[in-house]
Amino acid sequence: MSEDEGAIGRVVVVVGNPKVGSRTATAGRAAAAAVAPTAEVTTVEVAELAGGLFAWGDPAVAAAKATVLGADLLVVATPVYKASYTGLLKSFLDQFGRDELGALATVPLMVGAAPLHSLAVEEQLRPVLVEIGASCPTRGLYVLESAIGSGDLQTQLAEFVGLWGPALTAVAGARSVAGVESGVGAR
Numbered sequence: 001m002s003e004d005e006g007a008i009g010r011v012v013v014v015v016g017n018p019k020v021g022s023r024t025a026t027a028g029r030a031a032a033a034a035v036a037p038t039a040e041v042t043t044v045e046v047a048e049l050a051g052g053l054f055a056w057g058d059p060a061v062a063a064a065k066a067t068v069l070g071a072d073l074l075v076v077a078t079p080v081y082k083a084s085y086t087g088l089l090k091s092f093l094d095q096f097g098r099d100e101l102g103a104l105a106t107v108p109l110m111v112g113a114a115p116l117h118s119l120a121v122e123e124q125l126r127p128v129l130v131e132i133g134a135s136c137p138t139r140g141l142y143v144l145e146s147a148i149g150s151g152d153l154q155t156q157l158a159e160f161v162g163l164w165g166p167a168l169t170a171v172a173g174a175r176s177v178a179g180v181e182s183g184v185g186a187r
Helices: 001-005 023-035 046-052 059-069 087-093 120-131 151-177
Strands: 010-015 040-045 074-080 104-112 141-144
Touching: 010 023, 010 046, 010 059, 023 040, 023 074, 023 104, 023 151, 040 046, 040 059, 046 059, 046 087, 059 151, 074 087, 074 120, 087 120, 087 151, 104 120, 104 151, 141 151
Parallel strands: 010 040, 010 074, 074 104, 104 141
Antiparallel strands: none
């Protein structure tokens, strides 16, 4: 997988769980490690930004945005709340303008207690990511809470990377070759 390692050097995991250090964060970081095992991984816990999300121009939120824009691969992880992603995550994503992510390779990931809401990742999370310029070349990941901390998550991620890893690497590589940088496409 030397292609993966070369094309994806920086992965950012955005965690939309209101609890810092959640199972959602664990799943997001595990996904990042599975897709790009030698990449530098940075986690943005949106819960730590909560106070600044409603004060436009907050420096901590601006720094988190810059971190996201500097990634080669983005993993956006959220628990399922009311059959959708969290309002906390929505508040962070609202900080980005249309197409501001500039075709950034992105994996939408949702964590839920049961398979009942497994399509929420496709119907709820993917559309907002695409609106802000994410390139989501894969099916979103829906992870059961019970799989986290067990071999089930690692098996799911290995299957995901086996099928979708080359697509993520290709998108990350194409963006790099095109010279897309943070702020390109921003309003």
